Amino acid sequence: MNTQNLAYSDEVAKATAPIFDKLSKQIEKERWESIAPYIFEINRLKKEKNAVILAHNYMTPDIFFGVGDVVGDSLMLAQRAAQSDADIIVQCGVHFMAETSKILCPDKKVLMPDLNAGCSLAESITASDVRKxxxxxxxxxxxxxxxxxxxxxxxxxxxxxxxxALKIINALGAQGHDKVIMTPDMYLAQNVAAQTDVKVIIWEGSCIVHERFTPQDIIDARKTYDDIVVLAHPECPPDVMAEADYSGSTAQMDNYIKEKQPARAMLMTECSMSDNIAAANPDVEMIGTCQICPFMKRITLPKILKALQNEDPEIIIDPEISARAKVAVDKMLELS
Ligand code: SF4
Structure with a gap:
């Protein structure tokens, strides 16, 4: 990697000062001086190459606020990528997200800073499993x-x-399907099954982050903070969802905090999501607990810079598979 421009110069300090102001509670000044040159160089290079950086909510705050052009959950990122006129997409998230961007933007170059950023859910099922x-x-x-x-x-x-998910299952029910197969997350499927008359056949995959939460985590937090609002992602087990005050997707939890501004909140989800929400909502006190996704944490500023410089690794999908996958994604957009 070309590292000749990675000094903390006056120019870098000035250009990145507004980002540091936002993150000064999370990143100490000394560490910032080693991070800021990467942010500066990535932002310069993406303009030069007409690239857009999609940053998932589970990216660390230096990536999320420092270099992300579009930030949000996986589907929102892919949809916004499809609307952009960028030539290059750099996906800061995990591999399946980069594939979804490529499916929706087949003519753009999609770069994945670390091809080993996988996902326990995505890895729990194969095409052959679905055929069976x-x-x-x-x-x-x-x-x-x-x-x-x-x-x-x-x-x-x-x-x-x-x-x-619930809307899609109910829409299929309204079309006369009294049973559906739902893959691969067993907890999302169980949480949906509890709210619909459609019978749900479940595949036993799980997210290694959300499956670790327990109802006791919530009970313990309430003992210390009686005013705490607990938000849980539907990839959590049903007993955790039952104990929480609100259940919602990544985007729904983000919106809830933005709109309601509770004094204290606890998110049963990935740690960086709490950090990013805390930086964006300084009046809300975010209380641990959280769990780290090791796959998401494979994406770092140096890897993003290297991917942009080399325009590699690139996501390539067989066009026939991509076209069939797009039918399933488009059907979801139509029904939801
Ligand atoms: S948080 Fe869970 S679902 Fe998301 S990428 Fe990590 S393992 Fe996969």
Whole structure:
């Protein structure tokens, strides 16, 4: 990697000062001086190359606030990427998200700073598993969470996100389907199944971050802070959801805090999401607990800079698989 421009010069300090103001509670000045040159150089290079950086809510604050052009949850990132006139997309998130961007933007170059940034949900199921499920349960639609590979999406009838899963299942119910197969997150499927008359056939995948939370985490926090508002992501087990005050997708939790501004809140989700919400909502006190996603944390500023400089690693998907996967994604957009 070319590191000749990575000094903390006056120019870098001035250009990055507004970002540091926002993050000064999270990043001490000494560390900032080693981070800021990367932010400056990445932002310079993305203008030069007409690139856009998509940063998921689980990215660390230096990435989320420092270099992210579009920030949000996975589907929102991909949809906004499709509307952009950038030539290059740098996906700061995990591999399936970069694939979704490529599916929706087949003509753009999609870069993934670390190809090993995977996901336990995406890895829990293969295209062959979906084909076997369809053989076992013929004529039952397969609803697949966006946290899956392009090959799995291509074998599915329709995709869903954590925010629209219930709506999609009910829409299929209204079309006369009394049963659906839902992959790969068993907890999201159980949480949805509890709210619908449609029978849900469940695949036993899970998110290694959200499955670690327990109802006791919430009970303990309430003992210390009786005014705490607890928000849980639907990838958490149902007993955690039952104990929480609000359940919602990444985007829904973000909006809840923005709109309601509770004095204290605790998010049952990934740690960087809490850090990013704390930086954006200084009047809300964010209380731990949180869990780190090791896959998301593979994405760092040096890797983003290297990917932009070398325009590599690039996401390539077989066009036939991409086209079939897009049918499932488009069907979701239509039904939701
Ligand atoms: S938080 Fe869970 S669902 Fe998201 S990338 Fe990490 S393992 Fe996958």
């Amino acid at each position: 499920l369809k053989e076992k349960h013929p004529n039952i639609p397969v609803v697949t969470y966006v946290n899956t590979s392009a090959e799995v999406k291509a074998e599915s009838d329709i995709c869903c996100t954590s925010s629209n």
